[in-house]
Amino acid sequence: MAFDYDKFYEENPSGLGDPTQIFVDFFKERAGAPLRVLDLGCGQGRDALFIARLGHSVVGVDISPNGIRELIATAKKESLDIEGITADIVTFVPQGQFDVVLVDRTLHMLPEAPRLEVLERLVQSISEDGWVLIADETSNIPRFKEVLETSAFSWKIELAVRGNLFARRT
Numbered sequence: 621m622a623f624d625y626d627k628f629y630e631e632n633p634s635g636l637g638d639p640t641q642i643f644v645d646f647f648k649e650r651a652g653a654p655l656r657v658l659d660l661g662c663g664q665g666r667d668a669l670f671i672a673r674l675g676h677s678v679v680g681v682d683i684s685p686n687g688i689r690e691l692i693a694t695a696k697k698e699s700l701d702i703e704g705i706t707a708d709i710v711t712f713v714p715q716g717q718f719d720v721v722l723v724d725r726t727l728h729m730l731p732e733a734p735r736l737e738v739l740e741r742l743v744q745s746i747s748e749d750g751w752v753l754i755a756d757e758t759s760n761i762p763r764f765k766e767v768l769e770t771s772a773f774s775w776k777i778e779l780a781v782r783g784n785l786f787a788r789r790t
Contacts, residue, residue: 625663626683627686629663629664629684629687633664633690634690635663636663636664638666639667639669639671640667640724640725640755642755642784643722643724646751647674648674655676655719656676657676657677657721657722658679658681658718658720658722658745659679659680659681659722660709660721660722660723660738661681661725661726661727662704663682663684663691664686664691665687665691665694665695667724668691669694669698673700676701677702678700678701679702679714679718680703680704681704681706681707681712682704682706683707683709685706688704688705709738710737714744714745716745717747717750718745718747718750719747719750720746720752721743721750721751722753723742723752723754723755723756725755727739727756727760728760739764739767740771743767743768743773743789746789749788751788751789752768752775752786752789753785753786755784756783756785758783761780761783761785764785765785773789774790775789776788776790
């Protein structure tokens with residue numbers, strides 16, 4: 621971890637601000653039955669908390685113990701359905717299937733080979749008709765599309781604009 625997010629989170633409660641608007645819009649448009657969501661690189665939970673407040677079950681994963689500690693404390697205080705896991709995303713293996721896997725500006729922090737390996741592993745845990753939602757560097761999006769194209773599953777790209785890639789497993 622080049623930047624010390626653990627120290628940043630310790631010194632800055634809710635340090636990364638509000639949830640990412642494109643994810644807010646996605647979840648508001650799909651109100652209804654609760655979804656099981658994996659938020660990889662969740663930090664203190666800016667996206668995870670918003671998603672859980674809508675009634676979804678969220679598993680948040682981050683390498684920062686302080687980020688996960690704050691996520692869990694907020695979830696407990698608000699009685700939200702959130703599990704927080706402190707883990708390195710390079711070696712993390714999701715348990716079970718998810719309706720949505722969300723990765724908000726996290727993959728670009730890894731060198732290319734591990735970045736693509738992480739995504740390859742993640743898409744294996746997405747249920748049929750489930751989604752992968754990625755916000756990242758625009759230059760990484762073509763390679764992320766290649767990972768989906770070579771996956772054992774079929775994917776429909778629903779959004780690919782300005783560093784965002786939203787795809788649905790068909």
